[in-house]
Amino acid sequence: MPKEIFILNQPILAVHQLNKSFGAKQVLHDVSFACQRGHVIGLVGANGAGKTTLMKAILGLTTATGQIRIDGQPTSFDHHEVLHEVGALIEYPSIYPFMSGRDHLKLFAKGPHRRQRIDRTIADLHLTKYIDRPAKGYSLGMKQKLGIALAILNDPKLVVLDEPMNGLDPQANKELRELIITKRQAGTTFLISSHILGELQRIADDLLVIDHGKIVKQTTMADLLAASSHQLILSTSDDAMARKVLTKAGYLLTEDPKPTIRVGAKTQLEPILDALSHQQITVLDIQHHDADLEDSVLKLLAQDQLQKEGQI
Numbered sequence: 001m002p003k004e005i006f007i008l009n010q011p012i013l014a015v016h017q018l019n020k021s022f023g024a025k026q027v028l029h030d031v032s033f034a035c036q037r038g039h040v041i042g043l044v045g046a047n048g049a050g051k052t053t054l055m056k057a058i059l060g061l062t063t064a065t066g067q068i069r070i071d072g073q074p075t076s077f078d079h080h081e082v083l084h085e086v087g088a089l090i091e092y093p094s095i096y097p098f099m100s101g102r103d104h105l106k107l108f109a110k111g112p113h114r115r116q117r118i119d120r121t122i123a124d125l126h127l128t129k130y131i132d133r134p135a136k137g138y139s140l141g142m143k144q145k146l147g148i149a150l151a152i153l154n155d156p157k158l159v160v161l162d163e164p165m166n167g168l169d170p171q172a173n174k175e176l177r178e179l180i181i182t183k184r185q186a187g188t189t190f191l192i193s194s195h196i197l198g199e200l201q202r203i204a205d206d207l208l209v210i211d212h213g214k215i216v217k218q219t220t221m222a223d224l225l226a227a228s229s230h231q232l233i234l235s236t237s238d239d240a241m242a243r244k245v246l247t248k249a250g251y252l253l254t255e256d257p258k259p260t261i262r263v264g265a266k267t268q269l270e271p272i273l274d275a276l277s278h279q280q281i282t283v284l285d286i287q288h289h290d291a292d293l294e295d296s297v298l299k300l301l302a303q304d305q306l307q308k309e310g311q312i
């Protein structure tokens with residue numbers, strides 16, 4: 001394969017067999033994945049699943065065994081020259097209370113065109129109103145926005161953000177989303193952990209699901225949502241009886257109180273209506289519901305739990 005093609009296809013971040021323990025407790029187990037350039041990758045999992053620890057290991061902030069390559073170059077707790085290509089916000093931003101936001105940006109700005117990049121970042125994140133005030137007077141959301149500004153200021157190839165939507169109001173969330181989409185179009189890769197799945201669903205191209213320190217799924221958002229069930233929610237003249245009839249007819253129903261059928265691409269409506277009308281059940285209303293990211297992730301985590309318990 002020609003060398004240039006190999007480099008173009010090379011993932012911006014490749015993690016191989018990463019393991020991490022705190023004392024006797026192992027919190028990352030053989031974590032392996034790769035992130036494609038110019039993609040937004042959502043990292044999701046329950047509290048304590050290992051998201052922050054994984055991000056810290058990638059950023060050389062904690063020791064771990066295994067291999068991490070950023071832009072093809074190995075990086076670790078001890079050797080992390082390549083991290084100048086990475087911007088990050090992990091947990092809470094480190095802020096000096098008596099410095100203004102602008103002074104923080106001046107302190108962290110590197111390379112050519114610093115002034116222009118500072119001005120552009122202030123404008124992009126709508127920080128103008130308070131950027132010249134001392135940071136000690138900033139609200140949680142203002143500090144968070146300054147932390148994000150510091151992460152993207154130097155136009156890094158890879159941006160790692162741990163819960164970036166923390167403390168942001170809906171307007172700031174929208175602005176952050178638009179900024180991420182614009183930067184992604186310009187080729188920046190984002191690895192973003194978040195519990196706000198509705199927000200991730202709007203921006204992520206790919207998804208990594210982590211559970212008890214193991215990657216249980218790496219998928220594109222489109223594939224995950226396409227594989228998730230489409231549901232028909234029925235309102236009938238006798239919902240309890242309708243549930244019985246449909247279950248007997250072999251349809252897979254959810255636990256909802258309304259008769260809610262999981263349907264596939266080939267499921268037809270007519271036999272469902274026929275089965276019900278044979279039992280003198282009238283269908284009053286039919287609603288379609290596509291599973292969203294929250295449904296899909298909860299289902300994946302539930303499946304993983306059942307697998308652990310040996311039930312499937």
Ligand SMILES: Nc1ncnc2c1ncn2[C@@H]1O[C@H](COP(=O)(O)OP(=O)(O)OP(=O)(O)O)[C@@H](O)[C@H]1O
Nearest residue numbers: 022023025027045046047048049050051052053054
């Ligand atoms: N410094 C530490 N010392 C000991 N245990 C730790 C330390 N940091 C994290 N852990 C443990 O590692 C596990 C993973 O924690 P981590 O913070 O990575 O999870 P998370 O997925 O980011 O959770 P959350 O969504 O709550 O932020 C947890 O069991 C946590 O208690």
